[in-house]
Amino acid sequence: MTLAFAVAISAAAGAAPALAANADNGGNLARRWCSTCHVVSPAQTQASADAPPFASIAQRPGFSAAQLALFLLDPHPKMPNMALSRIEAGDIAAYIETLRH
Numbered sequence: 001m002t003l004a005f006a007v008a009i010s011a012a013a014g015a016a017p018a019l020a021a022n023a024d025n026g027g028n029l030a031r032r033w034c035s036t037c038h039v040v041s042p043a044q045t046q047a048s049a050d051a052p053p054f055a056s057i058a059q060r061p062g063f064s065a066a067q068l069a070l071f072l073l074d075p076h077p078k079m080p081n082m083a084l085s086r087i088e089a090g091d092i093a094a095y096i097e098t099l100r101h
């Protein structure tokens with residue numbers, strides 16, 4: 001973790017959770033941690049067959065970034081045990097929300 005990144009995280013941690021969500025950072029995290037199994041962006045062409053692409057998760061009726069962030073704090077069974085902080089979960093959820101259209 002670079003110093004600039006650490007400073008950005010701690011600055012974000014001081015702000016209100018909803019406002020702190022940083023979709024750009026979430027996109028970076030998703031590419032780094034989720035893309036082995038999920039198609040995380042329109043640029044990605046391959047991932048594991050049984051994991052839903054993030055764009056289709058975003059497209060579900062009733063999608064809510066807030067709910068997704070909560071879901072991500074308690075990883076689904078098929079995911080390796082990755083402990084996301086509340087900030088990271090919020091950022092990834094905000095990123096997935098940008099895929100909704």
Ligand code: HEC
Binds near residue numbers: 033034038057072077
């Ligand atoms: C080792 C493979 C793997 C990795 C890495 C992984 N996932 Fe998943 N994920 C899956 C699979 C398989 C499913 C579908 C089956 C299930 O729900 O358990 C899934 C389902 C999901 C779902 C949808 C659950 C639903 O409502 O259908 C979300 C959201 C999700 N993953 C988010 C993430 C995020 C965010 C990351 C990165 C931080 C991530 N996953 C990393 C394998 C993975």
